[in-house]
Amino acid sequence: MSDDARDEETVTVAHGGGTGRTRDFLEDSVVPRFGGDADGLAVGLDALDDGAVHEVGDRSVVVTTDSHVVSPLSFPGGDIGRLAVSGTVNDLAVMGATEPLSLTCSLVVEEGVSVGLLEDVLDSMQAACEAAGCAVTTGDTKVMGSGDVDGVVINTTGVGVLPQGAHVPDAGLSPGDKLVVSGPVGDHGITLLAEREGFDIEGDLTSDVAPVNDLVAAALDAGTVTAMTDPTRGGLSTALNEMARKADVGALVDETAVPVRDSVAATGELLGIDPFDVANEGTVVFGVDAATADAVVDALRATPLGAEAAVVGEAVTEHTGRVVLDTGFGRRYLSEPEGEQLPRIC
Amino acid sequence: MSDDARDEETVTVAHGGGTGRTRDFLEDSVVPRFGGDADGLAVGLDALDDGAVHEVGDRSVVVTTDSHVVSPLSFPGGDIGRLAVSGTVNDLAVMGATEPLSLTCSLVVEEGVSVGLLEDVLDSMQAACEAAGCAVTTGDTKVMGSGDVDGVVINTTGVGVLPQGAHVPDAGLSPGDKLVVSGPVGDHGITLLAEREGFDIEGDLTSDVAPVNDLVAAALDAGTVTAMTDPTRGGLSTALNEMARKADVGALVDETAVPVRDSVAATGELLGIDPFDVANEGTVVFGVDAATADAVVDALRATPLGAEAAVVGEAVTEHTGRVVLDTGFGRRYLSEPEGEQLPRIC
Numbered sequence: 031m032s033d034d035a036r037d038e039e040t041v042t043v044a045h046g047g048g049t050g051r052t053r054d055f056l057e058d059s060v061v062p063r064f065g066g067d068a069d070g071l072a073v074g075l076d077a078l079d080d081g082a083v084h085e086v087g088d089r090s091v092v093v094t095t096d097s098h099v100v101s102p103l104s105f106p107g108g109d110i111g112r113l114a115v116s117g118t119v120n121d122l123a124v125m126g127a128t129e130p131l132s133l134t135c136s137l138v139v140e141e142g143v144s145v146g147l148l149e150d151v152l153d154s155m156q157a158a159c160e161a162a163g164c165a166v167t168t169g170d171t172k173v174m175g176s177g178d179v180d181g182v183v184i185n186t187t188g189v190g191v192l193p194q195g196a197h198v199p200d201a202g203l204s205p206g207d208k209l210v211v212s213g214p215v216g217d218h219g220i221t222l223l224a225e226r227e228g229f230d231i232e233g234d235l236t237s238d239v240a241p242v243n244d245l246v247a248a249a250l251d252a253g254t255v256t257a258m259t260d261p262t263r264g265g266l267s268t269a270l271n272e273m274a275r276k277a278d279v280g281a282l283v284d285e286t287a288v289p290v291r292d293s294v295a296a297t298g299e300l301l302g303i304d305p306f307d308v309a310n311e312g313t314v315v316f317g318v319d320a321a322t323a324d325a326v327v328d329a330l331r332a333t334p335l336g337a338e339a340a341v342v343g344e345a346v347t348e349h350t351g352r353v354v355l356d357t358g359f360g361r362r363y364l365s366e367p368e369g370e371q372l373p374r375i376c
Numbered sequence: 377m378s379d380d381a382r383d384e385e386t387v388t389v390a391h392g393g394g395t396g397r398t399r400d401f402l403e404d405s406v407v408p409r410f411g412g413d414a415d416g417l418a419v420g421l422d423a424l425d426d427g428a429v430h431e432v433g434d435r436s437v438v439v440t441t442d443s444h445v446v447s448p449l450s451f452p453g454g455d456i457g458r459l460a461v462s463g464t465v466n467d468l469a470v471m472g473a474t475e476p477l478s479l480t481c482s483l484v485v486e487e488g489v490s491v492g493l494l495e496d497v498l499d500s501m502q503a504a505c506e507a508a509g510c511a512v513t514t515g516d517t518k519v520m521g522s523g524d525v526d527g528v529v530i531n532t533t534g535v536g537v538l539p540q541g542a543h544v545p546d547a548g549l550s551p552g553d554k555l556v557v558s559g560p561v562g563d564h565g566i567t568l569l570a571e572r573e574g575f576d577i578e579g580d581l582t583s584d585v586a587p588v589n590d591l592v593a594a595a596l597d598a599g600t601v602t603a604m605t606d607p608t609r610g611g612l613s614t615a616l617n618e619m620a621r622k623a624d625v626g627a628l629v630d631e632t633a634v635p636v637r638d639s640v641a642a643t644g645e646l647l648g649i650d651p652f653d654v655a656n657e658g659t660v661v662f663g664v665d666a667a668t669a670d671a672v673v674d675a676l677r678a679t680p681l682g683a684e685a686a687v688v689g690e691a692v693t694e695h696t697g698r699v700v701l702d703t704g705f706g707r708r709y710l711s712e713p714e715g716e717q718l719p720r721i722c
């Protein structure tokens with residue numbers, strides 16, 4: 031791009047959507063500056079995985095970070111505090127680090143926010159830490175003037191330690207591997223959107239936001255997990271496309287096998303949003319060696335968050351880098367959502 | 377505090393100033409929720425040190441985080457990118473971890489910011505990483521609507537690895553230890569403030585923002601460093617008071633020995649701000665065993681950033697938890713700055 035064009039291009043909401051425009055920005059602007067191999071870097075920035083993996087002695091150190099800008103701060107099923115802890119615990123977990131070593135808490139707060147509200151958020155972070163069996167051990171607190179930031183922004187960064195080589199990348203699918211989801215999809219995104227639009231007709235929408243490290247540990251114990259990610263921004267569609275693309279396989283998915291709550295499906299239809307396309311915050315997509323897929327699903331179902339876990343498809347040699355959805359009536363490609371209809375979803 | 381009072385109290389700019397009001401907030405609201413001992417936690421949140429230290433096998437893993445909200449984004453001597461990398465590299469360094477394992481880069485960007493500006497910031501992060509010999513290995517990108525955040529906020533979290541027990545706490549001073557500063561104080565805060573007020577009369581003010589990990593490594597090699605911190609928000613005054621308080625010693629400081637640039641002193645006088653009270657972003661305060669203090673100063677002076685390193689005082693048994701300033705005319709307590717005159721300084 032010419033310098034002039036570069037100077038004129040501006041950041042849009044889509045740059046932060048977690049799908050195509052974000053990936054373009056990462057590939058064009060971030061990876062060329064920060065990417066590249068380095069000694070001991072087992073999973074670097076180029077992989078655009080859920081976190082980085084560094085080899086240290088006989089261990090692997092996993093690092094992951096997310097800033098949370100969700101609006102409203104509180105929503106059915108959670109708030110920014112629970113989201114901030116869960117989001118980072120979950121990125122560690124889907125890299126294979128199910129026992130976080132350290133979590134950070136960096137607050138950027140708008141002047142004038144009530145201390146009570148902030149303490150409620152900290153309470154909820156503490157509760158989520160207890161659920162995940164981890165602790166915040168360091169942090170930072172900055173205040174911006176009224177109008178310089180809206181409410182509260184929280185960055186959480188997580189560090190986990192694994193035996194060396196025990197991490198699980200996004201990219202590990204082989205043809206024949208089963209695709210497993212840990213529970214219903216679309217809950218977080220549809221709930222947030224309905225909440226914002228005053229649209230929760232039945233009042234039974236709830237975000238799935240929760241730490242999934244125990245659920246992931248159960249899966250890792252039960253079988254051979256070859257690939258893992260958490261389908262946050264961009265939803266299941268984006269997660270499956272990325273897994274297929276990164277492993278150079280096709281993904282064949284049985285639409286009717288993917289759990290979606292009735293209320294989520296109905297609200298999604300009303301809002302014109304596909305539950306497959308929106309963020310989840312307590313759900314995992316696994317690639318599992320076919321021989322152990324049933325054992326993994328059984329183990330997931332025995333966990334509190336995994337009752338509706340299901341095999342939803344498999345990796346295939348055809349349709350490299352794409353996701354084919356079998357709708358029950360025919361087949362079509364499942365594409366990633368474009369642009370960004372859902373700013374500040376997480 | 378009663379619930380009503382708590383609900384009425386609001387966050388002020390002083391909560392983010394890094395001095396007394398911040399410490400009250402941390403002690404009242406953060407440490408009770410996140411603090412406490414845990415297995416393998418060598419330096420936890422209760423210590424309110426520059427970072428946390430976790431013991432893993434025969435190593436110590438240091439974690440530190442800062443969100444950067446500086447305004448303007450670019451200033452004499454640096455910009456938010458250089459600041460974000462240096463700030464976190466420096467917090468790792470002053471814990472003893474002079475070779476960062478991993479740095480994260482979490483961007484929160486206002487819609488409408490030019491991509492060119494963002495790339496300039498990333499360039500400057502990259503340059504600072506090169507200077508520090510480290511790399512960003514993971515990150516996050518969120519966009520907030522125009523008016524929901526002002527410009528760009530960057531969180532950087534750093535992870536470093538040390539031989540177990542090799543970390544250096546804030547709290548390590550013993551009576552007799554010499555106090556050493558690595559260079560002139562006040563540059564960053566006075567430069568930023570002058571820049572905002574259009575007040576740089578001679579045009580020779582420059583922030584000291586820089587990674588100090590090599591400088592710290594030189595000090596650690598040369599002598600016995602008992603305590604270390606970087607005097608960021610709250611400046612040298614706050615850093616010395618915290619070191620004295622945490623170690624239960626007094627600090628006796630020779631005001632005339634503390635290097636302050638003429639331009640910084642003059643501008644500070646005009647602005648009514650004491651250079652001792654404002655943030656530094658490339659300066660370190662050391663406690664050093666007296667027997668090796670000269671060697672440490674010599675080693676610091678041999679580094680590019682340490683040419684004006686000096687012994688400025690010593691730890692004493694009297695005046696526990698306080699800093700006594702010998703002005704050349706007499707002695708007075710050096711107190712920490714109150715409130716917050718300098719929002720968004722880092």
Ligand SMILES: Nc1ncnc2c1ncn2[C@@H]1O[C@H](COP(=O)(O)OP(=O)(O)OP(=O)(O)O)[C@@H](O)[C@H]1O
Nearest residue numbers: 048060078079080096262263481483514515516517
């Ligand atoms: N500003 C950035 N600097 C460096 N790396 C980045 C940056 N933004 C994103 N990345 C990297 O890009 C990849 C994708 O990031 P993304 O935030 O979409 O992942 P995620 O955290 O798993 O998803 P979500 O943020 O929706 O929870 C990750 O590998 C991340 O480390």
Ligand SMILES: Nc1ncnc2c1ncn2[C@@H]1O[C@H](COP(=O)(O)OP(=O)(O)OP(=O)(O)O)[C@@H](O)[C@H]1O
Nearest residue numbers: 135137168169170171394406424425426442608609
């Ligand atoms: N929101 C928070 N949650 C948890 N710990 C926090 C939080 N804010 C600050 N802390 C902790 O309080 C201590 C002081 O934080 P502070 O940010 O002042 O240190 P620093 O990063 O060394 O200084 P500066 O931010 O000026 O560079 C640190 O131990 C930090 O981990």
Ligand SMILES: [Mg+2]
Nearest residue numbers: 080121260262
């Ligand atoms: Mg993820």
Ligand SMILES: [Mg+2]
Nearest residue numbers: 096117121262
């Ligand atoms: Mg994430």
Ligand SMILES: [Mg+2]
Nearest residue numbers: 169170441442
């Ligand atoms: Mg800080």
Ligand SMILES: [Mg+2]
Nearest residue numbers: 426467606608
């Ligand atoms: Mg510090």
Ligand SMILES: [Mg+2]
Nearest residue numbers: 442463467608
């Ligand atoms: Mg700091």
Ligand SMILES: [Mg+2]
Nearest residue numbers: 095096515516
């Ligand atoms: Mg992310």
